[in-house]
Amino acid sequence: MADNYVTFSEGITLKNTEELAWVKEHLGFFRKFHSYFEDKPDLEFEKHPEFSKFEKLCDKYDLEWDWDKLQFEYEISDESIWIYSEGFSDVEQAIRFMQEFLRANRPNDRLHITWAFTCSKPRIGEFGGGAAVITAEKIHSIDLYEWVLEKKNAIH
Secondary structure, three states: OOOEEEEEEEEEEOOOHHHHHHHHHHHHHHHHHHHHHHOOOOOOHHHOOOHHHHHHHHHHHOOOOOOOOOOOEEEEOOOEEEEEEEEOOOHHHHHHHHHHHHHHHOOOOEEEEEEEEEEOOOOOOOOEEEEEEEEOOOEEEEEHHHHHHHHHHHOO
16 A cells, blocks of 8 residues: 655745734634534534634635644744645645635735655656645646646647
């Protein structure tokens, strides 16, 4: 059996305390919501006063309700947020977070991220990566494996 990995590492420099507060509140919301239910297993999610916000964020990040956090790692300092993966993460969620950050804080700015797909065994088709340039309105991305196949098929 082989393990597949996705790795990435990107930072966002925070320009002010408002951006820092938004990052902390946005990322902390998932933990706060689920910690409310940890010792109350009989309560229903739908009856929580912030359920509609939770449901919208789950839809945005393609999360099931039983997940307690986004599937990427992050560290927050007063000056920046570091978004990364050491192997088992969802780069799409990281991209969506970066877009939400732009929508909320810098609608005319852009960010980028690159990633690598690897495998613990040298299996065909299990290596690649990608890149994305993110704006508040659009995500421009490329998957390297798909790009290679497309170019290979286009050559006569």
